[in-house]
Amino acid sequence: MSKPKPLGSSVVRCAPFTRRSLLERLGFGAGAALLAPITQSLLSQAQGATQTRKCAVFALCGNGLHATWNFLPQEFNKYEATEKYFNTKWDMRLPGTTTYTLPTFLEPVKRWRDRMLLIDGLENKIPRSQHSAGYGALSCTASPNDAAAEAGGPPGGITIDQHIAQGIGKNTAHKSILFGFNKYKETNTIFASGRDKPQPNFVNPNEMFKTLFGSITGGEGLQKANARQRLLLDAMKADIARLQRELAPEEKRKLEVHLAAVEDFERQQASLLNLKCDAPIAPAVDINAKVSVPEDILESMWSMATLALACGMTNVVGMACNTGMSHQRFVPFRRIHVGTQFEAGGSVPGHGHEGRSLQKPAMDLIHGFNIGLIAKMIGILSLIKEGDRTIWDNMVAVYTSDNGEAHHNSGVRWPIVVLGNAGGALKSDGRYLAYPSRGTKVEAEKGKWRPLADLYSTLATAVGVPTTAFGTGGVYQTVKGPLPEVLA
């Protein structure tokens, strides 16, 4: 086995895990077990020089992150009321408070409480269905065609994950790694690289595994496979170049996208081959794409994404679970209901019309499960040093819903959890921060409303992509740039 080489230009110093300790520290269930061999192979060899980098993670779950049932700390129950009440009576004051009980679903990340922010009140009022903002959740722009609003498309502008990836993902094998699932195949309703440019996400764990790690685990001799691939890709690029010369600019754009995909692929392959994993071991168990248990799918995908972050294969990760139309597209969770009031029913319902008594505990379970997976990712990344800090020290992870503050969302307020301080660039100090609504009747708060897009500008700036006006591609927005209450 030859000596490992650094991984691309963004090098990770991995902790010297043993296979067993790695498994323990990964802490994932099915996903970790499946990936253990390749994980060990990658992590143990991805040693190298130290160079810090910043990472960003965006995770969204459908059906709303209910502003009062799930998100509001119990001390503020007096504010639990209707949207109208929020508009008129909300009198929380910036810069927020750190004295509150952590909401139930955030239990898994309580150990990082002093490095998080709970933000409410940001507006993202774009035209959409009441069941999902679709791409607008991360782009803050309206879809150019509302005919398919409930079905999610098409995007009105670039989403924040891709905006950031264009900056900090340029030199990694994958500019971003996006994954998720919902009931339908066309789950791509969340990420976009621009107006009318949906950015697909993995929905199949097998495909994700093969794309991320396939060339390392392939049985074919690497050199021969590489030579074969070189012949194919060269022929393809020659074909594309020949055709490109004959087309007008608008049509050339299609081939540019195609060519970019080819080049991305080449870059990924080259980057992976540089790892020099001589005898990688294939996963012991095939990851079945037809698994209908959302928890298993998410665990396996999160563990792959965590590994990719740990080894510097990417700096940007996006997860979309049950996003899009939050009725027909919401797949019931089938493992986390055990031992809860939902056990008899066989799953955790997620439709949203059941009222507080059912919907609050159901969504606490679902959001809590998602946050638990993020907590495991943070736990691992907090053990891996880059320079004198860990990866976790330099990252930010965001959790919210594509449906804003409720199953029937209005866009008036958009609860969002920010984890991490991106190397000290964010004032993530445990505050519950509530921005006043645009329609507030509280005199002192008038005019202080801010759009969600300004938080996204803040996050982009914090991870090294200076941004003063995000989300202006559509018709919406009075953006003012980064939030001073959040940006350090």
Add this chain to the structure above:
Amino acid sequence: MPMKFLDGVLKLRIGILSCVAACGGVIPNGYTEDDAPTASGGDRGGEGSAGGASPAPASGGLFTCERGSVAATPKRIWRLSPQQYSNTVETLWGGRDRPTKANVERPSPFDDEPVVDRFSTFSRAHLISDLAFGRVLDSASRVANEYVRYLHAQHRSCPTNDNVCAFAVVQEAAEKLFRRPLQPVEDDQYKKLLTEGRALLGDEQGLALVIESLLLAPSFLYRVELGRDELDDTGRTRLSSYEIASAISYSLTDAPPDEALWKAAQANALSTADDIRAQVQRLASLPAHRNTVMLFLKEYFRHSMAQDVFKDDKQVPFHDAALLIDDTDRWLAEVYEQTGRDQFLKGLLTFDQVVVRGKTAPNYNLEKEIAADAAPKLVRAPDNQRVGMLAQPSFLTALSHSEATDPVRRGRFVAENLLCVDIPELPIGLVPELPEATAESTLRDRLKQHVEDDSCKACHKLMDPIGLGFEGYDHVGRIRATEGGKPVNTQGVLVGADVQEEPFEGVAQLAQKLGDSSLVSQCFVRHGFSYWLGRATEDSDGCALQAVHDAFVKSGQDHVALLTSLFSSEPFLLRRP
């Protein structure tokens, strides 16, 4: 810009511009006149969307044929749809005729595209992204290896070092996959690749490498429409005979040219309108053609969106949107069989039977007539209760709220899709709030605000009067007699059709009026034109649209006449740089 619309349409347009002025006064930002509704019915850039005087339209209405207009479609590439990919690959094994005769089910690396603009066929939407590229690679590898194994099993493997034999196999595959012979530069490229591949990987794997390369080439993955080298004096070029063959074939059957069409292309026998007519008539009689018409109708009527409208099981426990959609799909197939060649559009709007089954009978108010376990069957609803597409429960559900009807969207559908009035989206910052519902109030009562509020009425007067005529059907398509304790009022006003304002009572009467409207048939032709051409209409398409419409009307609404005329038109056959 063609200015001489029918009187009613012209007045309509003026009214719409007033709407924009009114809306612009109350909406904070970003809402410009460019977004104004137009009577052109086209996408931005459709007929009537730009300024300038023009002669009166020959047949009146939406289209104006301007003397000297130069119609053509830009040179373009058009990624294969999932079905087209599968069908094209299938010809490797089954031969060119197979996909038009049998339903091909073969994995494709592409997903169904999200609908950008109006139709999924719009070529600009079809891209190969990074994730799709990974699947394209996988698929190419799988197909190539399978094909080489197939050749081996057929005893068609070439002897070692016989590159002539091996290249003949490559050429045959390339002609099927590219839908044209290889060009000299490609000959050289693939010969070289074959030699290198066989040296590196051995005979069969070397051949598989070249087949894989063909499956990754843009000439396979895209429908390429560049035209010939020579330009006419207007700067346009005609598609080559192979490109015409592919364009017609994929449009009519979602499959590459069959053997007869391929031979016609080889013999350059697609150069006259008669040549094309003969091929279109022949292909339109194949089973595969019906599927393409059904896909158009599904996207035109959008009834599949019924599945995206949440209904509360407790309130309507019988409701099953998927079954209703299936009913309508079967109904469309029946209407196509009965009227596709004669009064097709009128049939779609006024066919007086429905497909219903036991489980969906409550939506049709036929639970007493249809046994609970009955399979789907064609029946005539009593008292003219279910006439045409507009009375299909799936359609009515798709244009409803979760628990209430939605006259605005129902009216908007008619305005936009049957009358070709383009209505802008709800302006940003405008939060529509109707007066609180009371036990006695009807939705019609509450919608009165739309005609009382200046910021609403200019646009809503084009939708609400039509949509309120649907109030005889509830939010899952059931007929209802009362609303809010009052007898339901089904009076509506047809705005924007051949006559400026025409009262009607209920959907059956509306459907008859629409079925008799010349404007509606023009609008149908416009949408068909966009769907099969894969782009929005442009000003310069006026003459072609008019000719297609004339052919459709003269034939008694035979959809094959529409397609024959369309596929013989300049926008279909000519390309501009």
